[in-house]
Structure formats: C-alpha cells, structure tokens
Amino acid sequence: MARDREMTPKIPFRGASQLLHGKLNLLSPRYNPNGACNVTLMSTLPPDSPMNVFDRNAKLLQRERAAKDTDVQLYDYIKDEVGDRLADRIFDIKRKFGRALDLGCGRGHVSKRILNESVEELVLADMSPGFLWQAETTEGVKVKREVIDEENLSFEPDSFDLVISCLSLHWVNDLPGCFRRINSSLKNDGVFLAAVFGGDTLYELRSSLQLAEFERHGGISPHISPFVEIRDIGSLLTRANFTMLTIDTDEIVIGYPSMFELMWDLKGMAENNAARNRNLHLPRDTLIAAASIYKHLYGKTREDSTAFVPATFQIMYMLGWKPDASQPRPLERGTGQVSLKDLYRLDQIIKDSKKIKLDDDDK
16 A cells, blocks of 8 residues: 555544445345345435435445455554544443443444453444444454444344444434434443544545635535534433533544545545535546645645645544433532632641531522
C-alpha cells in the first residue's frame, strides 16, 4: 500500500466521501452471501419521511464490497483504535455482564478485546453478513452471531445487561427510535455504551470538495454524510429513558499523502457516502481541483520534509444507564449542609466535621 498514515494522540472523523458506481438491490430475500443467511432491511420510518437521510441498501452494498476485499484488514486502523477505547470503558465498569450485544459489530473491533472476565455471553449483530462472519472474538466468551439491521432491532425486552456499538449508529436514519429500542432491550440498570462519528469529522475533505465544485459548477452537492452533533446526543438519550449520562469527544488526526488515498481508505472502511441525495459522479477535473485545494489549505510537512494532508475524525463517546431503583439519586433541593461559598475550605470542613447552617440566600 502506497499509503502513509500518521496517528496523533488526539483523533477526529468527518463523514466519508466516495463515488458509488453501479447499483445492486440487496433487499431481495434471494440475496444470500456465502450461503449464510438472508438479509432484509426494513425501515421503521414512512418512505416519505424527511428522516430518511441514508440509503441503507447502499450502505449494505458498501460493507459487503469492503468485506470481500483481500486487504480489508488494512482499513481497520480507525475502528480498531476506537474499539480499544470502548473496551477500556467496559473494563472501567467494575461488573461482570451476563449477556451483552455488540450492535453493528463490523469486523469485531470491540469484540476481539472483550474478555470473559467482563462478559459471559456476547451477541454479535450487523447488517453485513460478510463483516459479521469476519468478526473476531476472544476465548472463553460464548458468542452468537445474528444478521440484524440496526434500523430495525427485534430483541426481546430486558434481554441484555450491556449494549455496545462502535462507529455504526451514525448511519441509522431513526436514531431516536433506535435508542428507544436499545433501552427496551436492556435490563434495569443495564448499560449502553457507544461511539459515533461527530459533526467535525472530515471537515477538511468537506470544504475542499465544496470549494472545487462551487468554483466549477456554481453550486455544491453533499459528498460528506451528515453526522449527529454532540449537543443533540444528551437530549436523544434522555428522551430514550437513559439516565446518568456520560458524553465526551475525542479527535483522531491521520496524515495521508493526498486526498485520493484518504478517499480510497474511506471506501475500504465502508465509510463512503450513503446519503440518498448524494451525487453518484464527480468530474475528474473537479476531484483534481479539490485535491489541490486540500493540499493548499491544510497540507503540512513532517520533520523529514515529507508532505502530507491531515484528515480529522471526531469521535463522540456516550454512556447511559437504564433506570433502576438501586441507582444513586440526587438529594432534594435545600437539603445541603455546606454553602457553595465555603467550597474553597472544603478540606477544613471535612476535618472539623461540623455542620454549617445555610443562610436563606444560599438555599
């Protein structure tokens, strides 16, 4: 591979842009890759709903094509990195989960890091049979594989202790409905832990393509798929009946020789554009212009004088719990015994173990 990737301590991602040539309908029940099982994609939204942003059939096609690539493992570097960080968050929860679901498992970016000390039984679920059967797991963990579209979950209520998702849910049209179904499938005090690409992902590629297209065609079309914003994640999880939320972001910046290597890798990851209103073709001169703009606006040089262009991937991590009576709850308003004005001497207050009466203005 004539490709040079540089991963810095901080890492972000911004939608994927690639051209899709040709069409194949994978919705037919006769489609049976590797003789494994049939795949049927069913949206929970009306066909004319404005929330139908992504073409799920095209996304399935992209994942199946990526799975058949003989060099598919070369494109796992971002998802493996995020899978590592998700696995660390699982280990931080001092609990052994009886039954866990890896939703949109891909090639096992999280599952191959889950140990039997943390999970007894793991259900791997993905819309792509090719990715699903390539997913790696660890010894000692009971594994079950199911071809399931994230858009239409059908698990029994209260059937999982833990649900994980690594960089898959950003392609779901009905994200609020998906969160509700995940919450329903969890047992009380169950955990939902996921990572999705954020809105600042691939902003360099987005702006370069837009500038090149606007200069040549007098307008722009979507080449980077839309992503959920961090300001919306908290409200979506709360509406889905999750509590004790934890949301944070991280950035992954990777260096490529040019824009074309980046676009090739996005295709290899199956993260190329799947928006319904995407443009299926870009003229060659527009792509060359975009690559030149990318290099001019964002290009950098390493210490050894090697030129590269950075690609930013923004990762949003979310953690939510299904409510349970055993969970800690905030005290009622006005029951505090220490004024906020005295926090600077909190150590002395704890040492003295004295009660401080609050003034009316402090309550």
